Amino acid sequence: MVGSIVALSGFRRIGVLGFWLTVLVGHAGHAGQPARAAWFPDQPATPHYAWTYEPCEDCVRLSAQPGWQLMAALAGVGEVRFLYAAGEAEAHAYSYAPDVVVLTPAILQLDRCQLAFVVGHELVHIALRHFDEDALLMSLMSGKAADWTRKGKVAIDLLTDNIALALRISPHWQLQEREADWLGALLAAEAYGCTLEEGALPYLAAAEGDGGGLAAAHEASFGRAGFLMAFAESARRLAFKGYYLPR
Numbered sequence: 001m002v003g004s005i006v007a008l009s010g011f012r013r014i015g016v017l018g019f020w021l022t023v024l025v026g027h028a029g030h031a032g033q034p035a036r037a038a039w040f041p042d043q044p045a046t047p048h049y050a051w052t053y054e055p056c057e058d059c060v061r062l063s064a065q066p067g068w069q070l071m072a073a074l075a076g077v078g079e080v081r082f083l084y085a086a087g088e089a090e091a092h093a094y095s096y097a098p099d100v101v102v103l104t105p106a107i108l109q110l111d112r113c114q115l116a117f118v119v120g121h122e123l124v125h126i127a128l129r130h131f132d133e134d135a136l137l138m139s140l141m142s143g144k145a146a147d148w149t150r151k152g153k154v155a156i157d158l159l160t161d162n163i164a165l166a167l168r169i170s171p172h173w174q175l176q177e178r179e180a181d182w183l184g185a186l187l188a189a190e191a192y193g194c195t196l197e198e199g200a201l202p203y204l205a206a207a208e209g210d211g212g213g214l215a216a217a218h219e220a221s222f223g224r225a226g227f228l229m230a231f232a233e234s235a236r237r238l239a240f241k242g243y244y245l246p247r
């Protein structure tokens, strides 16, 4: 999946072969949407970097399902652009900084709750600005001053041909993935009424997810599922307290 360190630098994913992600500044209270859920973490204090990545060339705009924008609002994010990667055969989702989630045809075939978990996971990466966090960490780990650049790509490019840096930062990537998993599962519960047993767990069971990659950014699927089990009751309570969308 990941042939070089450079390939790690633009975005991230987990999923059958991984999900990936990006970043955005959240604006709670988007018109017609609820405010950030009380249980969702506050906006991080991480500095904001400027991101200039161009989304995939063959992607086209995808109309967001009402639940996707609802989950974004519950995560404190205003507008998210969804793109359809028509030419990609693999079942995966990933995101680009600052506000784009890309979905492939095969991932859209997932059932309602599994897809809600996958999209929720990506939205957490965006809401918590994990890409800004990566840019800052890579700068500091490389001995740079925290403010040496505000260009996200310049900071991320520190990874190029630098496996030592990738290995040093991989524990942080793993923490980000866990954060996206449990919070994404709770977004799916709050918005769609999906329990772990209906969404995240069957998704992970079916995923080939051997995790890893060059710098072990992604935990294997069974490890992710085991971690998520601690949140099964939380998801169940959110799912049954009165979710937003009709089944």
Ligand SMILES: [Zn+2]
Residues within 6 Å of the ligand: 012, 013, 014, 019, 020, 021, 121, 122, 125, 176, 177, 180
């Ligand atoms: Zn992820």
